[in-house]
Amino acid sequence: MARQRLNSSNPAEQELPKAKISKESLQHALTLLKYIKPYRAKFGLGLFFLIGSTVAFMYIPMEMGKLVGVATESIKKGDLTQIKEIALVLFGTLAFAAVFSFFRILWFVEVSEKTVASIRKDVYSNLIRLPMNFFAQSRVGELNSRISSDLSQIQDSITTTLAEFLRQSIILIVGIVAVTIISKELTLFILCVLPVLILIAIFFGKYIRSIARKAQDKLAESNTIVEETLQGIANVKAFTNESYETNRYTQSINQVVKLALRGAKFRGAFVIFITLGMFGAIISIAVYGASLVHLGKIEMKDFISFILYTGFVGGAMGGFAEILAQIQKTLGATERVVELLGEPSEQVAIDEDSYKIEHPIKGDLAFDRVSFYYPSRPEVQVLNEVSFTAKAGEKVAIVGPSGAGKSTIVGQILRFYEPQQGQLLYDGLPASAYSLTDIRNQVAIVPQDVLLFGGSIKENIAYGKIGATDEEIIQAAKRANAHNFIMNFPEGYETKVGERGVKLSGGQRQRIAIARALLKNPVILILDEATSSLDSESERLVQEALEELMKNRTSIIIAHRLSTIREADKIVVLEKGKVIEQGTHNELILKDNGLYRYLSELQLES
Ligand SMILES: Nc1ncnc2c1ncn2[C@@H]1O[C@H](COP(=O)(O)OP(=O)(O)OP(=O)(O)O)[C@@H](O)[C@H]1O
Structure with a gap:
């Protein structure tokens, strides 16, 4: 029977969209079957043991009936x-079924774990090679949770749904065949009654679940209020909005209670239905069967077997609704995973050899009438016939108001996007x-916001090479003016940074990024100057490190403070x-009337 989520405080299960069972969706599922292929022998064995244990279980009612006789x-x-x-036979059958079930679970879990692990690896390695445009159009957090829930759904299906x-x-x-052999009359009776009752129960259950889900969503909404306000607690306090937020939360919680109480009424009604309808039906079958026994139409032992088989058949009929829903969800999940696997990736190597440079560049860079718009926003021409050159070893600064397209130029140099017109030249050769x-x-690139990965300072610097x-x-850190502050931490280079580690100041993070870039030793360097200014000592250390980094390479500087680019x-x-x-x-x-002159004067004034 369908699993029910009756209480609003149950953890929210992610409700995955279902897909229609169609030729196409089945074909998608078949694409993923290739991942099971290497484990097909174990999977086959698992199936064999599943059939064995089920048949053994189905034999038990027969023997129970005999026992009564x-x-x-x-x-x-x-x-x-x-x-x-x-x-002896009963206990033997039980033991047989138990051992078979053990191996069935063991092998199905092994097959599903290994299969889903290979799918996960493929999805990840494909995802990480997708072009920037894909990420610009998808919300990364959503993508992440979608992949993880889709893959869990597929895994569940291999372990449980398929077996079920x-x-x-x-x-x-087996159940229907058994009851038909025992008594055609009784079978006809249950086949008229059971499906109707089960259908009612399924629809009733669905409705209750939909109310519970609404309560869940409301609860999630109220949790968002808590999350948001705690994250922005400084804002709440600064605006003395404590009572406003408390009211907002109270209202949200009250709605949860209202929905949960509505759900409770239906649950109560459902219990009435189960008690009167389901158990009533079982009693009716028992009474009808007993009268058949009384009339000598069936034997007592067959009657007992019959009741037990009816229980099994009823359970199986009810279970099918849930199984079908699970299959549909799995088909939906499969479709999305196959879609992701089919996304065309960038031509980048991801093996160790990818670090070897096949075609060295000296450092000349040229933009030749580059025009570009982001594919997600074709109506906005972001770069319009941009042309400029940077000779090997030169320092070229790009300035302009916010939104002028400076970061877009960085994306072009890194070849995150293809220009629609014009081209980039490296050493005079087209990209x-x-x-x-x-x-x-x-x-x-030394970016504005330096992202440090969870791990040690050492690992973060080594990301460059x-x-x-x-x-x-250590050499790179020394040249980046970072060695001293790193050594001031008790754990030195092993100090953990990132979300769970120590917090580094803006200037310290930048020097780590500079060390990273020094280690990479690029021919072309992009400096995306941080907009937030540092204190003068930190500024001096960062500036010194940058000078060291810019030596002997082409540098493209996205400048916000014009004072730093005079040279x-x-x-x-x-513009x-x-x-x-x-x-x-x-x-x-x-x-x-030049824009540069105007911007310089503006900055001098401030
Ligand atoms: N991924 C994207 N998808 C669509 N449009 C984008 C994308 N990134 C930037 N844009 C748009 O392109 C234009 C140029 O943005 P860009 O970030 O290159 O400007 P910028 O000069 O670097 O600005 P700032 O100095 O504020 O960082 C803006 O209109 C911006 O809205």
Whole structure:
């Protein structure tokens, strides 16, 4: 019978959308079957043991009936031998079924774990190679939870749903055959009554579950209030909005209670239905059967077997609704996973060899009339015929108001997106002449917001060069002015950072990122200057480290503070995706009505 979620405080199960059972959805499911293939022998054995244990269980009612018959006779005869024999057979069957069930579970779980592990690995390695555009259009958190719930659903199906489907089918077929052999009359009677009652129970159950789900959703909503307000507690306090938030939470909780109480009424009614309807039906069958026994139409032992088989058949009929729902959910999950596996990925290598540079770049970079819009927003032309060059070893700054397209230029250099028109040239050759991996291996970025991964400082620096030696890491940290502050932590380079580790200041994080970039030793360096300013000591340390990093390589600096780029070999001024000025600081500052001059004056004033 369908599992019920009766109480609003039960943990919220993620309700996965169901898919129609169609040729297409079944084909998707078949695509994933290739992952089971390596374990098909174990899977086959599991199936065999499943059939074995189910058939054994189905034999028990027959023997139980016999036991009752023999018991009646033994009173007359005064002999217990037959009872003992049947008891032995019953316990033997139980033991057989138990051992078979053990192996069935063991093997099904092994097959499902290994199968889903290979699917997980493939999904992840495909996901991580998808183009940026995919991530721009999907919400990463949602994607993550979707994949994990979809894969759990598939795993559940291999372990449980499939087994249950087979088990219940066997029970249903064997059960109906058994009751028909015992008494056609009684079978006809139950086949008229049972399906109707079960259908009512299924619909009733569904309705109750939908109310429970609404209560769950409401509860989740109220939890969001708690989460949001605790995360933004400083805001709540600063605006003295404690009572406003308390009211909002109270209202939300009251709605949960209202829905839960409504659900309770239906649950109560459901219990009435089960008591009167279901048990009433069982009693009716028993009374009808007893009258048949009385009339000598069936024997007592067959009557007992009949009642037991009826129980099994009823259970199997009820169980099918849930199994069908699970199958539909699995087909939905399969469709989404197959879709994800089929997304075209970028041509990047993900094996160890991918770190070898096949086609070295000297460092000349040129934008040649590059026009670009994000595929998700084709109506906004973000770069409009952008052209500029950076010779090997030069420092080129890109400046411009917010939204001018500076970060988009960074994305272009890293080849996150293809321009719709124009091209990028590396050492005079079009970007298409290089593999993506080669370009990205020779470009490094020190971003505005430095993301540190959960792990040690050492691991975070080594991210610039996987497999770097301790000596190389320390050297990079020293050159990045990071060694001293790292050594001030009791655990030095082993200090844990990231979400669960120590919090590093903005300047410290930047120096870690600089060390990372130094270790990567790129030909082209992109500096996305942080907008938030650092205190002067920190600023000096970061600036020094950056100077060290920029030595002997082409540097593209996305500058927010114009004071830092006076020495640049070239400044490219961008406005609404167009290059409107370019030249050195001294050239641009002399331009009357020039945007650079205007922006410089604006910053000087502030
Ligand atoms: N992934 C994206 N998808 C769609 N549009 C985007 C995307 N990223 C940026 N844009 C849009 O492209 C334009 C340029 O953005 P970009 O981030 O390149 O500007 P920016 O000069 O770096 O701005 P800021 O100085 O504020 O960082 C903006 O209109 C922005 O809304």
